[in-house]
Amino acid sequence: MLIIGAGINGIATFRDLAMQGVDVAIIDKGDYVSGASSASSHMIHGGVRYLENGEFRLVKESVEERNSLLKIAPHYVKPLKTTIPIYSTFSGVLSAPMRFLTHRQGAAQERGALLIKIGMMLYDSFSRDGGAVPRHEFLGRKASLRLLPRLNPGLKYTATYYDASMHDPERLALDVLADGLAAGAHARSANYIEAIGMDAAGVRLRNAVTGAEFSFEADIVVNTSGPWTDLTNTALGQTSTYMGGTKGSHIVLDNPELLAATGGREIFFEHKDGRIVLIFPLAGRVLIGTTDLEHDMTQPARCTEAEVDYFFDLVKHVFPDVAVDRSQIVFRFAGVRPLPRHDDEAPGFVSRDYRIESRPLGARPGTLLSLVGGKWTTFRALAEHLSGNILALLGLPRTVSTVGLAIGGGRNFPSTDAAHRVWIAANSDEVGAPRAEQLLTRYGTRASEVIEFVTADPGAGEPDAALDQHAAYSRREIEFLAATESVVHLTDLVLRRTSMAFRGELSLALLDELAGVLAPVLGWDAARAALEVELTVALLRDLHGVELESVGTASASPA
Numbered sequence: 001m002l003i004i005g006a007g008i009n010g011i012a013t014f015r016d017l018a019m020q021g022v023d024v025a026i027i028d029k030g031d032y033v034s035g036a037s038s039a040s041s042h043m044i045h046g047g048v049r050y051l052e053n054g055e056f057r058l059v060k061e062s063v064e065e066r067n068s069l070l071k072i073a074p075h076y077v078k079p080l081k082t083t084i085p086i087y088s089t090f091s092g093v094l095s096a097p098m099r100f101l102t103h104r105q106g107a108a109q110e111r112g113a114l115l116i117k118i119g120m121m122l123y124d125s126f127s128r129d130g131g132a133v134p135r136h137e138f139l140g141r142k143a144s145l146r147l148l149p150r151l152n153p154g155l156k157y158t159a160t161y162y163d164a165s166m167h168d169p170e171r172l173a174l175d176v177l178a179d180g181l182a183a184g185a186h187a188r189s190a191n192y193i194e195a196i197g198m199d200a201a202g203v204r205l206r207n208a209v210t211g212a213e214f215s216f217e218a219d220i221v222v223n224t225s226g227p228w229t230d231l232t233n234t235a236l237g238q239t240s241t242y243m244g245g246t247k248g249s250h251i252v253l254d255n256p257e258l259l260a261a262t263g264g265r266e267i268f269f270e271h272k273d274g275r276i277v278l279i280f281p282l283a284g285r286v287l288i289g290t291t292d293l294e295h296d297m298t299q300p301a302r303c304t305e306a307e308v309d310y311f312f313d314l315v316k317h318v319f320p321d322v323a324v325d326r327s328q329i330v331f332r333f334a335g336v337r338p339l340p341r342h343d344d345e346a347p348g349f350v351s352r353d354y355r356i357e358s359r360p361l362g363a364r365p366g367t368l369l370s371l372v373g374g375k376w377t378t379f380r381a382l383a384e385h386l387s388g389n390i391l392a393l394l395g396l397p398r399t400v401s402t403v404g405l406a407i408g409g410g411r412n413f414p415s416t417d418a419a420h421r422v423w424i425a426a427n428s429d430e431v432g433a434p435r436a437e438q439l440l441t442r443y444g445t446r447a448s449e450v451i452e453f454v455t456a457d458p459g460a461g462e463p464d465a466a467l468d469q470h471a472a473y474s475r476r477e478i479e480f481l482a483a484t485e486s487v488v489h490l491t492d493l494v495l496r497r498t499s500m501a502f503r504g505e506l507s508l509a510l511l512d513e514l515a516g517v518l519a520p521v522l523g524w525d526a527a528r529a530a531l532e533v534e535l536t537v538a539l540l541r542d543l544h545g546v547e548l549e550s551v552g553t554a555s556a557s558p559a
């Protein structure tokens with residue numbers, strides 16, 4: 001079996017199949033989780049707004065998966081209190097989730113409080129799971145403004161309910177991948193390997209680093225290349241027109257006033273144009289998104305200046321007296337949702353549900369399966385479904401269920417205060433309690449592997465000494481990531497193995513230092529290390545709106 005595309009859906013399918021003992025390989029043309037899966041709004045959500053399309057199956061599955069992820073990946077998936085401000089004087093009023101009730105589209109006159117209340121009750125009814133998350137709460141103007149005084153005083157009500165958010169989607173996906181690889185030597189993975197064609201010997205692959213090409217023999221090929229699914233099929237000689245993804249962008253703001261104004265909640269609402277948008281606190285920053293625009297998949301996705309204006313406008317709508325400006329943006333990101341082709345339907349209303357397309361491989365005997373759609377939230381259930389189809393094709397029984405199976409550093413995660421204290425006490429001997437705490441937050445219980453590594457070979461000097469340019473990471477920790485997590489480029493480290501870029505923590509001096517740490521582990525000479533810094537600076541500028549000083553300046557500086 002070959003899985004093409006290592007976003008969360010390909011990776012989760014890989015894990016599921018690996019656990020059944022299937023001989024499976026997964027590849028990605030870029031780094032793991034560098035496609036749509038790194039561009040999400042970080043929500044693990046039941047999708048209250050999918051009620052608008054009457055997508056009850058999807059909402060039910062999403063809510064069940066959300067509740068399950070809170071238990072099986074508690075290190076990265078946390079409950080998220082979500083508040084909808086309801087302004088009856090505005091045209092929006094979160095009418096969207098209620099459209100299925102009224103069978104009307106377009107501008108809502110006054111689908112305010114009552115209908116939202118009904119939607120919340122429906123959502124609660126899907127959420128019944130021994131109280132995984134608390135029920136919704138509906139408050140009037142006064143009480144709402146007491147709790148969130150910076151909200152637009154024109155509001156009439158707020159509705160508050162619980163969903164979940166993932167603090168570090170990239171690391172969660174890497175944990176899922178590691179679990180698949182741990183199943184045995186029959187499960188293999190490689191990043192920077194692109195599927196470029198098909199011949200009688202198998203799928204033609206190209207190593208994106210060396211340019212080497214070779215054929216890979218597989219009986220079943222699964223195309224989980226997300227928004228690139230049609231492009232991949234075309235490369236395999238199997239033209240398809242399944243996809244119609246839309247671009248969505250986000251900005252990350254360092255704005256303590258806005259952070260405080262959210263009161264630690266996600267603020268979720270309908271903007272003037274009818275789009276459902278969000279403002280929410282994450283990792284000490286504020287995430288604002290998102291848009292829904294047509295996109296050409298042969299081009300990279302970028303967050304444009306017009307989208308930034310749109311985001312600032314929506315902040316003004318909800319928190320009118322909190323000032324935001326471009327100097328506070330520490331990171332921008334954009335990605336394309338792998339949605340099914342939608343022809344005339346407005347992007348916001350396209351189904352977020354998934355389906356699996358099957359056809360013969362063509363050039364050789366075998367089957368090509370293509371995944372169309374699939375959110376982050378439902379990755380486990382989707383993988384179970386997709387690998388179920390594959391097991392049926394192979395005539396193999398399912399031997400392991402992934403229902404309720406803990407993921408990576410979520411295994412034996414200390415969820416109560418008492419368990420937490422026990423874990424810290426047991427792991428802080430050599431690194432101290434604050435550092436053990438920091439690593440537990442960052443890696444879940446896999447932190448004990450990190451601690452073992454950073455304290456194993458002290459060499460000269462302090463074993464777990466912090467980087468000069470980043471007090472929260474040690475040199476040995478970076479070496480651990482480089483040695484164990486398939487880091488190929490410096491960008492992999494700053495964007496996906498750590499959240500340094502997302503939080504706006506990068507500087508040229510830090511990039512230089514990181515490249516210096518990676519070099520001996522990855523066999524880079526000085527020229528390659530300098531090139532990696534240069535490529536990272538260019539990519540951050542081009543795709544993430546991050547301007548670091550020119551490379552020459554920092555390299556020349558004593559820092």
Ligand SMILES: Cc1cc2nc3c(=O)[nH]c(=O)nc-3n(C[C@H](O)[C@H](O)[C@H](O)COP(=O)(O)OP(=O)(O)OC[C@H]3O[C@@H](n4cnc5c(N)ncnc54)[C@H](O)[C@@H]3O)c2cc1C
Binds near residue numbers: 006029033224249337
């Ligand atoms: C703006 C935005 C906001 C979102 N918000 C949420 C949210 O809050 N919650 C939620 O649940 N979902 C959200 N989603 C949806 C979710 O992120 C995606 O549906 C999901 O990540 C798709 O994962 P995937 O594995 O199918 O695709 P991808 O993550 O795109 O993975 C496909 C991979 O295939 C690789 N690839 C492509 N072509 C080839 C080839 N020829 N050879 C080898 N590899 C190839 C790519 O490099 C890529 O890594 C959001 C999506 C976007 C864009």
